Amino acid sequence: MSAVDAPTIPHATATPAARAWRIVRLLTANPATTVGWPLGILTLIFVMNWTVWWLLTRAVGPIGDGETPDGVRFNGAVSFIFVYMLVVAVQAANQSFPLALGYGSTRRAFSAGSALAFTLLALGYATLLTIGAWFEELTSGWGLHGNFFRTIYFATDAGWPAQWWIYFCWFVFFFFTGTIFAAVFVRWRATGLSTAFALLGLLVVGLLAALILSDGWAALGETLAALGPLGVASLALVPGVLAAVVGHLLLRRATPRS
Numbered sequence: 685m686s687a688v689d690a691p692t693i694p695h696a697t698a699t700p701a702a703r704a705w706r707i708v709r710l711l712t713a714n715p716a717t718t719v720g721w722p723l724g725i726l727t728l729i730f731v732m733n734w735t736v737w738w739l740l741t742r743a744v745g746p747i748g749d750g751e752t753p754d755g756v757r758f759n760g761a762v763s764f765i766f767v768y769m770l771v772v773a774v775q776a777a778n779q780s781f782p783l784a785l786g787y788g789s790t791r792r793a794f795s796a797g798s799a800l801a802f803t804l805l806a807l808g809y810a811t812l813l814t815i816g817a818w819f820e821e822l823t824s825g826w827g828l829h830g831n832f833f834r835t836i837y838f839a840t841d842a843g844w845p846a847q848w849w850i851y852f853c854w855f856v857f858f859f860f861t862g863t864i865f866a867a868v869f870v871r872w873r874a875t876g877l878s879t880a881f882a883l884l885g886l887l888v889v890g891l892l893a894a895l896i897l898s899d900g901w902a903a904l905g906e907t908l909a910a911l912g913p914l915g916v917a918s919l920a921l922v923p924g925v926l927a928a929v930v931g932h933l934l935l936r937r938a939t940p941r942s
Contacts, residue, residue: 700796703789707797710784711776718805722768729761730832737828760835766858773802773862781870795932798863806855814848840913853917857924864927867934
């Protein structure tokens with residue numbers, strides 16, 4: 685009696701899209717970090733701002749539209765969430781990279797999945813802030829002529845699609861800027877990250893010195909004014925995409941360490 689070999693059942697090979705989506709699920713496995721905490725803190729900041737506006741109106745009486753001092757109306761508090769997304773990107777990549785490789789993911793899949801996850805988060809947060817800006821305008825600044833979402837450097841009169849695009853561009857910039865710092869930390873740990881911040885500081889100081897010595901402040905101001913919030917936000921996509929590319933190149937040679 686001859687033995688018959690059992691038929692071999694081929695294992696389904698995951699597509700690049702499927703591997704990237706696994707990284708998305710890994711990075712967003714704890715929604716408290718990517719959604720809960722940022723929205724909770726942003727809500728708290730908004731309540732504090734609204735309370736200050738209300739106290740001012742109680743102290744000086746009702747204030748008409750256009751009469752509120754710019755320093756009160758435009759305080760830039762909403763910018764917190766953009767900076768926080770940079771921190772989220774750093775934490776997510778640093779904590780998830782060793783785990784992803786341990787589960788058999790490739791560095792390319794991790795970079796693609798991270799880019800997809802951060803882009804989806806940028807889409808969601810841009811939509812949320814646009815809704816907030818729309819409601820803010822609808823209620824005449826929450827009934828107190830205050831501006832929380834539509835602050836000077838995030839607002840535009842070019843329509844709501846343009847308003848959404850401004851938010852989206854800035855979220856992409858901060859998310860992908862965070863990935864390059866995360867990649868530096870994963871590869872060279874605290875020493876590399878400290879060195880990167882030191883080099884960044886030197887670069888900023890060098891650029892400021894060049895502007896001051898060449899009397900370039902006026903030209904820079906004119907350029908930014910000509911671009912407007914929409915143009916500046918669109919321009920921010922360039923360093924954001926470059927940061928994503930550099931972050932991927934750094935992770936290609938990174939080795940997870942305990």
